[in-house]
Amino acid sequence: MMFFNSLSGRFLLLTVVFIMLAEILIFVPSVARFRYEYLHERLERSQIASLALLAAPDDMVNPELEAELLDNANVLNVVLRRDDLRELVLSSEMPALVAQTYDLRNNSAWTLIKDGFATLLNREDRVIRVMGYPVKDAGQLIEISMNERPLHDALLDYGYNILWLSLVISSITSLLLFFAVRRLIVQPTNRVIRQMRNFESAPEDRNNIIQPKRGIKELYEAEVALQSMEKQIHKSLRQKERLAALGGAVSKISHDLRNILTTTQLLADRMEMSDDPRVQKTAPKLVSSLSRAVNLCERTLMYGKAEEAEPDIKELSLYKLIEDVAENERLPLDGSDVSIEVDINKSLRVAADEEQLHRVISNLVRNAGQVLAARKANGVINLTASDTPDTWDILIRDNGPGLPAKALDNLFTAFEGGARAGGSGLGLAISAELVKGHGGKLELVETGENGTLFRVSLPKNHDEINTK
Structure with missing residues (x-):
């Protein structure tokens, strides 16, 4: 039977x-x-x-x-x-x-x-x-x-x-048809099944990906579709292996870097006691940046290893946060023809995790600044915000050359969405994950010859907001 x-x-x-x-x-x-x-x-x-x-x-x-x-x-x-x-x-x-x-x-x-x-x-x-x-x-x-x-x-x-x-x-x-069906349909089908089982046993082995053979049209199309699916799975597994390896490496680096930054932070604290006005002006920003770096190492907030911590939602001044990001990002651009402009209402307050939102805006501004600086032409990065009934929208616009077409398909995918030569694509992937953790959305609104526009949308429907 x-x-x-x-x-x-x-x-x-x-x-x-x-x-x-x-x-x-x-x-x-x-x-x-x-x-x-x-x-x-x-x-x-x-x-x-x-x-x-x-x-x-x-x-x-x-x-x-x-x-x-x-x-x-x-x-x-x-x-x-x-x-x-x-x-x-x-x-x-x-x-x-x-x-x-x-x-x-x-x-x-x-x-x-x-x-x-x-x-x-x-x-x-x-x-x-x-x-x-x-x-x-x-x-x-x-x-x-x-x-x-x-x-x-x-x-x-x-x-x-x-x-x-x-x-x-x-x-x-019946016998003639039986052998014909086995030769033309059953055997090719069994070959596909064997390939699927081989791939299932070792999906990380690229040799187990099926190679379509021309023959029966419908079966060939099924093999092509299966090959595409197996390649995607293989690529995803390779990506996860790389991320796991990266996570292990980041954990080790984070441990040692935290010790180095802690020592540097102590030295920076002493700089605040200097009588030099320029040092007194720069020291607080240096201390703030070092504190943020130490915190980042301690929490191991890297994409490749651990998941991002749950955001600590508090009410904060958006203008103050954006201005702080702009000042930090202007330093690497000093001497270039790139400027950062902030056009945000000073009274606008939003509900977000200050540390995570700072990282999101910094990543977006830094990416735009690197592209504009490499172009060696007058570049402008403009940061604005709007207050809608449901969301707070932060807009980051630049007048750069636009994103390359190959980056658009996997823009928010780690290691695949790099928009510039040498870029890893981690910045946008991390930013998208952080915004998603807030229940919001990071999206590319437009890109082209006239520049690129990103929008960070933060929801207003938080059940509870911790106020300072």
């Missing part, structure tokens, strides 16, 4: 069933045709036998010859109608009365089929009368009486022959 649960087994079974059905459709009219030919042959033999009588003197033959003629024709009597006269030409003793009369003149196909199966199913030895046209226009009508049993036996033998022939034909055809 397991065999018939397979594609080959079911196809073999269906082939046998359909061939037998076709044989039955052929058998039904062929039985009717065989019976018609059988009776028509008896009419022709009877007409030939009657010629002996017509050629005899005085239209008389001896009883022995008459019996032999009737026996050769396998009939009981013969009646000819010539010149509107009905004449009993040959006759013998009737074993019984005529039980059924069949007229072969102008019968429909349905009538012949019905009479044929009536004869095949009847087991009684009846006497029947058959009527038809004489051949060669040798009269108007010829009638014969005959026993039906020989006709029944002949039909039964014919049916058995057709049955065995049908079985032989269906067996040979």
Whole structure:
């Protein structure tokens, strides 16, 4: 039974069933045709036998010859109608009365089929009368009486022959189709299944990715789709391996870097006691940056290792945060033709994690600044914000050359969305994750020859906001 649960087994079974059905459709009219030919042959033999009588003197033959003629024709009597006269030409003793009369003149196909199966199913030895046209226009009508049993036996033998022939034909055809299906469909399908199992056992091995083979169009298209899916899975696994390795490395670096930055932070604290006005102005920003770096190391907030911590949502001044980002990012751009402009209402306050939002805006401004500085032309980064009923929207616009087309498909995917040569694409990926943690959205609004615009949308539907 397991065999018939397979594609080959079911196809073999269906082939046998359909061939037998076709044989039955052929058998039904062929039985009717065989019976018609059988009776028509008896009419022709009877007409030939009657010629002996017509050629005899005085239209008389001896009883022995008459019996032999009737026996050769396998009939009981013969009646000819010539010149509107009905004449009993040959006759013998009737074993019984005529039980059924069949007229072969102008019968429909349905009538012949019905009479044929009536004869095949009847087991009684009846006497029947058959009527038809004489051949060669040798009269108007010829009638014969005959026993039906020989006709029944002949039909039964014919049916058995057709049955065995049908079985032989269906067996040979089914086997040929079975092997053809296995060769053309089942074997290629099994190859795909084996490839899928091999890939499942070791998806990291690129050699296990299926290589499509041209053949059956539908199967080839399925293999192409499977290959594309396996490549994506393989690439994703490789990416995860790289991220895991990066995470391990970041954990180790973070530990040592934290110690270094802690020492540097102590030195920076001492700088605040300096009498130099310039040092006094710079020291607080240096201390703030070092504190942020130490905090970053301690929490291991890197994309490749640990998940970002839940944001600590508090109400804060957006202008103050953006201005702090702008001052920090202006330092690397000192000496270039790139400027950062802040156009935000000083009274605008938002609800967000200050540390995480600072990182998001810094990443976006830094990316824009690096692109504009590399272009060596007058560049402007403009930061604005709007207060809508549902969100706070922060817009970062630059007048750069726009993002390359290859970066747009995976813009927020780590290691794949780098917009500049040498970039890892981590900045945008980290920023998108941080904004998503707030329940907001980081999106690319537009990019092109006139510049690029990013929008950070922060929701206002926080259940609880910690106020300073």
